[in-house]
Amino acid sequence: MSIRQSESLFTRIMNHVFLVLGSFLAVGPFIWMFLTSIKTFEETIQIPVKFLPDIPRWENYAIISDKLNFPRLYLNTILVALMMIVGQILIVTICAYAFDRLKFPGKNVLFLGMLALMMVPGQIFVIPRFKIMVSLHLTNTLIGLVLPGLFNIFGVFLMRQFFSTIPKELDEAALIDGCSYFRIYWNVLLPLVKSGITTLAILTMLGAWKDLMWPLINNSRAEMMTLAAGLAMLIGEHTTYYEQVMAGGVIAVLPLIILFVIFQKQFVAGIAQSGIKG
Amino acid sequence: MKVKKESLGRLKRKEAITAYIFIVPMFLGLMVFSVVPFVQNILYSFRKMGTFGNGTFVGLSNYQKLLQDETFWLALRNTFFYAAVGVPLVIFFSIFFANLVNKKIRGRTLYRTLLYIPAITMPAAISILWRWILNYQYGILNFFLEKIGLQRISWLGDVHYVRWAIILVLVWSMVSYYTIIMLAAMQGIDKSYYEAARIDGASNRQLFFKITLPLLGPMIFFAIIMVTMGILQIFDFIYLMVDRTTYSYTYSMSLVTYFYECAFNKSSMRGYGAAISVVLALIIMVITIIQMIVKKYWIKTGD
Numbered sequence: 001m002s003i004r005q006s007e008s009l010f011t012r013i014m015n016h017v018f019l020v021l022g023s024f025l026a027v028g029p030f031i032w033m034f035l036t037s038i039k040t041f042e043e044t045i046q047i048p049v050k051f052l053p054d055i056p057r058w059e060n061y062a063i064i065s066d067k068l069n070f071p072r073l074y075l076n077t078i079l080v081a082l083m084m085i086v087g088q089i090l091i092v093t094i095c096a097y098a099f100d101r102l103k104f105p106g107k108n109v110l111f112l113g114m115l116a117l118m119m120v121p122g123q124i125f126v127i128p129r130f131k132i133m134v135s136l137h138l139t140n141t142l143i144g145l146v147l148p149g150l151f152n153i154f155g156v157f158l159m160r161q162f163f164s165t166i167p168k169e170l171d172e173a174a175l176i177d178g179c180s181y182f183r184i185y186w187n188v189l190l191p192l193v194k195s196g197i198t199t200l201a202i203l204t205m206l207g208a209w210k211d212l213m214w215p216l217i218n219n220s221r222a223e224m225m226t227l228a229a230g231l232a233m234l235i236g237e238h239t240t241y242y243e244q245v246m247a248g249g250v251i252a253v254l255p256l257i258i259l260f261v262i263f264q265k266q267f268v269a270g271i272a273q274s275g276i277k278g
Numbered sequence: 279m280k281v282k283k284e285s286l287g288r289l290k291r292k293e294a295i296t297a298y299i300f301i302v303p304m305f306l307g308l309m310v311f312s313v314v315p316f317v318q319n320i321l322y323s324f325r326k327m328g329t330f331g332n333g334t335f336v337g338l339s340n341y342q343k344l345l346q347d348e349t350f351w352l353a354l355r356n357t358f359f360y361a362a363v364g365v366p367l368v369i370f371f372s373i374f375f376a377n378l379v380n381k382k383i384r385g386r387t388l389y390r391t392l393l394y395i396p397a398i399t400m401p402a403a404i405s406i407l408w409r410w411i412l413n414y415q416y417g418i419l420n421f422f423l424e425k426i427g428l429q430r431i432s433w434l435g436d437v438h439y440v441r442w443a444i445i446l447v448l449v450w451s452m453v454s455y456y457t458i459i460m461l462a463a464m465q466g467i468d469k470s471y472y473e474a475a476r477i478d479g480a481s482n483r484q485l486f487f488k489i490t491l492p493l494l495g496p497m498i499f500f501a502i503i504m505v506t507m508g509i510l511q512i513f514d515f516i517y518l519m520v521d522r523t524t525y526s527y528t529y530s531m532s533l534v535t536y537f538y539e540c541a542f543n544k545s546s547m548r549g550y551g552a553a554i555s556v557v558l559a560l561i562i563m564v565i566t567i568i569q570m571i572v573k574k575y576w577i578k579t580g581d
Contacts, residue, residue, distance in 0.1 A: 128315030272462030
């Protein structure tokens, strides 16, 4: 099954050289983060650089956990991601269904309007959104983090694409059987776009996970922060003790890396979908 | 006949009403959290505003101030610098690595997993990590530089290097993400093209330059747009990697970083921050339009 001509030995070796180099560049920093996290302070500032600690110093993890409430940060981040995912699935998919399957006056104008709005950089909404949150007393709440992220226009485009792959005859048959539009959407079509929903969920989760600016703005109280914002706090206060900061970093990235290794197929499919042309 | 037509009309109306009900949650949300804020933000940009209240109307004075604000011009230049240097690098390396892991090669699955890890890591963690790697005294990068006989560099403290340090981390994290996207696009190319070319005696190099690259065209174009938009809005890495009390923070600031500082960290410059975000939106709009025009002439394949 060799479509490609078998490459010369030199090329094959070079392939591996580049890939090993690339993989090392990608993962090396994380390994360094871990190694630093189990050193003593003296070991981190040793010159020349000391690669391995004499004895692994796991206390760094306990020390940093005293300074930053990681279980709470995790809980907040997961709750925000979950609320966003559930909310988006409800709001976004039904909207996408209407745009793909139903006819209504103004459809194209509204769709173009969404497209235009999607092109606008998010910063332009931030100040007024914060004022809304202040007036609704939603600063320093998780709801305040979730609300502005629920109305994901890209999600509508994405889900519409998934709906459009399902033959229309299915709806027509259901309609003749007397199904309401909602039943067609909920019972017939939604179960058929599960892969689309997975994609939407993964992209939403990654977005909520990575987002920094809005959590920084809206939630200033430590117990309402997300992981990203919590890490940002770490920098200001404890930068001198890098072994502790790195321990915090490991706590923040390791679970998602493990999750990624397990569900790599879904993650990759999701990210690849974020590259589909609209 | 007449009855049938009427009921058809009623069905159509029912369909339309149902559709409106279905899209109402989305559009209501967009109204409240995007459309109205969009307008408000533009209005704010004509006001002098602090942390509280709505301030006073000052006409175009925020925009006039922008024109004379050296930090703003610096941030604008920096932002373009990040995009101009970062976009080609991200596109080149993501195609390079995607092509490598697209080959039938031993250990391919492992290589892919490792290459993808930065893509799923949050920028906040990436920032603190690289801040340590790039540390002047104890950073491992300077250690290696000295090992090969070079001078250590104050990556995040020297105004000549800080922007390159930002580029380095930016490219590092983005290449990983776009390798995934490029690989998916490569896998979507019909194998029969390669088979046909192979029968005609094409070399591997020819397969890449005559088939893979041209057929990747639309995706490359799309990726250029996405990477450009992403870099023009860069914030996290600068905000977290560079010490915010130093001069090099000012020297590496992007438009969004400056926007954030004005709108949320300074007490009386929220209206000014709004003006910055309006300028950023205008820039992005112009670039989007230019790219759309380029697309029309450049890309004839695909779609």
